[in-house]
Amino acid sequence: MKDNKYFLDDKPDKISYSEVWQKFFNWARAKSLWVVAYGTGCGSIEIPPMVTSRFDAERFGVSTVGTPRQADVLIISGYLAVKTLKRVIRVYEQMQSPKYVVGLGACTVNGGMYYDSYNTVNLVELYIPIDVYVAGCMPRPEAILAGFAQLMKKIKEGRADGWKHYLDNFEQYRKNQEKIIKNWKIPNYNW
Amino acid sequence: MEDLIKRIESIFKVLKKERGKRDNLWIIEVEKDSLHAVLSYLKDNESFKHLALVSCVDWIENNKFQLSYILWSYQKRQNLIVKIFIDRDKPEFKTVLNLFPQAEIYEREIRELYGVSFEGNPTQNEDFVLEDWEEMPPMRRDFDTLKYSQEKYGDRDSEVQKTNIRKIISDFTDEWRRK
Amino acid sequence: MWIWYKVLYALIVVIGGLAYGLLLGGISRKITARLQGRRGPSVFQNYIDLIKLIRKRTAISHGVMFFLAPMFRLLGGIGVLLLVPIIANNTALSNFSFGGDLIVVLYFMVFGCLGMALGAADSGHPHSALAPTRGLAQMAGYELPFLLSVIGLAIAHNTVSLSNLVAAQQGGILHWNLFQYPFLSIAGLIAMLGMYMAYPFSVVMAPQEIAVGPPTEYSSTFLSFMFTGRSIFGVGKYVLFMDLFLGGATNLVEAFVKTFVLFLFVVFISNVFPRYRTEQAVRFFWTYPLVIGLIDFIRIFIK
Numbered sequence: 001m002k003d004n005k006y007f008l009d010d011k012p013d014k015i016s017y018s019e020v021w022q023k024f025f026n027w028a029r030a031k032s033l034w035v036v037a038y039g040t041g042c043g044s045i046e047i048p049p050m051v052t053s054r055f056d057a058e059r060f061g062v063s064t065v066g067t068p069r070q071a072d073v074l075i076i077s078g079y080l081a082v083k084t085l086k087r088v089i090r091v092y093e094q095m096q097s098p099k100y101v102v103g104l105g106a107c108t109v110n111g112g113m114y115y116d117s118y119n120t121v122n123l124v125e126l127y128i129p130i131d132v133y134v135a136g137c138m139p140r141p142e143a144i145l146a147g148f149a150q151l152m153k154k155i156k157e158g159r160a161d162g163w164k165h166y167l168d169n170f171e172q173y174r175k176n177q178e179k180i181i182k183n184w185k186i187p188n189y190n191w
Numbered sequence: 192m193e194d195l196i197k198r199i200e201s202i203f204k205v206l207k208k209e210r211g212k213r214d215n216l217w218i219i220e221v222e223k224d225s226l227h228a229v230l231s232y233l234k235d236n237e238s239f240k241h242l243a244l245v246s247c248v249d250w251i252e253n254n255k256f257q258l259s260y261i262l263w264s265y266q267k268r269q270n271l272i273v274k275i276f277i278d279r280d281k282p283e284f285k286t287v288l289n290l291f292p293q294a295e296i297y298e299r300e301i302r303e304l305y306g307v308s309f310e311g312n313p314t315q316n317e318d319f320v321l322e323d324w325e326e327m328p329p330m331r332r333d334f335d336t337l338k339y340s341q342e343k344y345g346d347r348d349s350e351v352q353k354t355n356i357r358k359i360i361s362d363f364t365d366e367w368r369r370k
Numbered sequence: 371m372w373i374w375y376k377v378l379y380a381l382i383v384v385i386g387g388l389a390y391g392l393l394l395g396g397i398s399r400k401i402t403a404r405l406q407g408r409r410g411p412s413v414f415q416n417y418i419d420l421i422k423l424i425r426k427r428t429a430i431s432h433g434v435m436f437f438l439a440p441m442f443r444l445l446g447g448i449g450v451l452l453l454v455p456i457i458a459n460n461t462a463l464s465n466f467s468f469g470g471d472l473i474v475v476l477y478f479m480v481f482g483c484l485g486m487a488l489g490a491a492d493s494g495h496p497h498s499a500l501a502p503t504r505g506l507a508q509m510a511g512y513e514l515p516f517l518l519s520v521i522g523l524a525i526a527h528n529t530v531s532l533s534n535l536v537a538a539q540q541g542g543i544l545h546w547n548l549f550q551y552p553f554l555s556i557a558g559l560i561a562m563l564g565m566y567m568a569y570p571f572s573v574v575m576a577p578q579e580i581a582v583g584p585p586t587e588y589s590s591t592f593l594s595f596m597f598t599g600r601s602i603f604g605v606g607k608y609v610l611f612m613d614l615f616l617g618g619a620t621n622l623v624e625a626f627v628k629t630f631v632l633f634l635f636v637v638f639i640s641n642v643f644p645r646y647r648t649e650q651a652v653r654f655f656w657t658y659p660l661v662i663g664l665i666d667f668i669r670i671f672i673k
Contacts, residue, residue: 028421056408058399061415066582067497069430069589072422083322096589097427111344116337118329119321122344180343182323 022158029072029098030155033148036071037064038091041078043104043138050141062148068094073151076130078138079107079114080121086181092128097163100155102147103130106137113137126176129162192217192269195237203229215269223275223284230260230273230290238266242287245297247305251332254279256307260287277307286311304330379462380452384602387451391601392416394630398637405641420597426590432493439489440588440595446482447603450475454610457619458536472520472530475610479565482603483509486596490584501583504648505574511655512564512571518663519558523547523614526670532610536618546617551670555615557663559635562611564655566604568640571651608632 017025039047051057051064065071068091080088092101103124106112111122124130131154134147154160166173196208196217207220221229233239239262248257259274277284286309287294296319298309303319306328318324327334396413403410431437453475455467487502524530527538539545548555564571575583585596608629612618616632619625646654 025421025425028418028425031418032415032422053407056403056410058403058411059409061411061418063411066580067586069587070582070585070593072426081320083320086322096429111340116340118326118334118336118339120340120344122340122346126345182325 023156026156026158030152031061033060033062033073033100033151034065034071035062035073035075036068036091036095037066038068038074038088039077040080040084040088041076041105041107043075043077046104046138046141046144047075047077050144055141055145057145057148060145060148060152068092069096071095072098073100073102075102075104076108076124076128077104079105079112079117080124081119082121082180083119085121085124085127085177086184089128089177089181097167098160099163100131100151100160101128101162102144102151103133104139104144104147106135109133109135121180127173127180129165129173131160131162195269195271198237199229199232202232211270211272213270215267216272217270218272218274220274220276223277226260226273226275227285227287227290230262230287233262233271233273234290237264239264239269239271241265242291242293243270245287245294245301247301247307247330249279249305249330249332250276251279256282256305258284258301258307282307284309286315288312304328306331375461376466380465383451383456383463383465384448387602387605388598390626390629391605392420394604394633395601398633401637402641416597416601420594423590423594423597428590428592430587430589432587435489435492436587437489437592439485439492440592440599442485442489443482443599444595444602445599446478446485447599447601447606449478449481450606450610451602453478454606454613455533455536455618456609456625457621458533458613463622464533467531467533470530471532472524472535475532476517476520479607480509480513482599486584490586493587495587497580498584498586500580501574501586505584507648508564508571508574508651508655511652512561515557515655515659515663516561516565518660518667519554519561520614522554522663522667522670523551526551532613536613539617543617546615548615548617551666553662553664553666557659558611558615560659561655562607562632563636563639564651565607566636566640568636570639570643570646572640572645573648573651605629 035047035051037047039045047064049055051062057063062073068074072095074088074092074095076088092099103109107114107120108124108130111117111120114120115122121127132147132151134143136143139147151160192210192215196205196219199205199219200208203225204222205219206222209218210216211218241263242260243263244259244261246259246261248259250257253276255276256279257274257276259272262271262273263269264271275284282305284307286298288298288311295312295314298312299315299317299319301307302309302312302315303321303324309315321329326339329336329339393413393416395416396411399415400410400413452465453467453471455464455471457463458467483505487506490498490502493499523535527535529535529538535547539547539550543549567574580586585593588596609625611632612625612628616628619628
């Protein structure tokens, strides 16, 4: 075991494929997005209508899984406190690449209505890379689906490379995170 | 409800009493040394068995913290708020854990958000909602949240930052009220 | 020369079984969606999921058993599919069936589950350690009526060869074991629901309760192996039950139709029932199917 401070085991090396294969895999990735069911803020209340009968995200291949290990997409649904950010980073680093992050609501963009709160992170972009923002307070499920369509488009074109950016600039991201997170230990009451 | 206040007054020194917004809600202010006696009397003799909330108010102008103990009686269906004032420079008080065990978590919250320490509460220094907080307790009124937020979480560069959004909202609501 | 043909046929059967199993999974998702009033994913969604999973990266390591478990799962699936004759006495599609294949199939059906349980328990996650305890308890539940029906049929037809069992059921629909020994068939088919972890007995995976059960820590290629193993295992079990109760098949179309009917039986039951707890499931298996199966079992002995 390495130092407990880092939850990411190591950097996966980059394998290069020919362009046709890359396009094929990107198509498969875009068509099958598994969302980790982890609600971080008030926007998580918009996720259940999105995946159930009314809006039915499964017809686009978007389905939910219960564990970050198998997930492709992390939805940051609303404001992040420092405490939540710690868990979000942990979940994000447990996910296996390629992985994508969707920021939901005005709070993830720039703090939203909590711009002067002592405990709400203003710019989530500083701590984890976000591929698609869905603005609104809160966005309706239609808007989230539109955001997913945007994400699929980005993946198909190979532009959704937030996870690559995170690995390449890992030290910088870690420095930003450590600026506000002093203690990585998660207390016992999480169980 | 007035009878109850009269009964309390006959035993303890009540500094101030007033009726709340409902018939079954009264607010009394007592001396801080007699708070435990008042709560104990209310719990044992007047059936105020339920401590609904302990809250704190920062009166920075008077240099005081107000602690309010909100009680509820299931038999009489009445609310009673007992409030005391403590010195803001020396924010210490004794716990009411022996009377109401549920006060533990409220006192922890007040300890974290206002910095009032409660003597005799064993868990008061544990984290409540903030983890690793190093600054002044954030709910005190001399704590500048905007400045802190800008320094710690980065400045958001947008028009909203430059305009005073709170003033716009309050102007709007004032105008709406005048209509 | 003969052995190479056999290998070629086996490869075709495995790949075909995988494709068919994934398609059945997609159809099952579609049926569930339609029953819930949704459009649902395309029937080829499972193929896309598999392609995506193969190309995902992984940096997880939990020891040797963790890596081996998907292999065991896959082996259990392939073992079952390759031992049951899809079309009996056909060179290509009778697979590796031999005189005592029923016994080996019974062994292989447990093999995958046990390997899975070992690997999941090794992964160190509380959810994936909890799931095998439930799964093994439930296995003890459904194995009893299943073994009762299988042994009952073996005694009734005086054989432990699946090919002979299929041959004994030829000559009209009323010669099927489903009609010859209806109570044994009911016991076996209820045990089949437990084997598929379909909804009344889905406490092992329990999607809303313990994340996704045993594969909680598995991702990317490991998960794709498991996915493959589950699909192939599913098809193998449908073929086995077709051979046991529905009189086998004489051509491929018949095999498709019969396995599809069995599949629909599982899907429709699983979509309308809520979930049993483990001890409720075990109690259920050890009462109703067992008692129903015993009726025929006694009848066989008296005869």
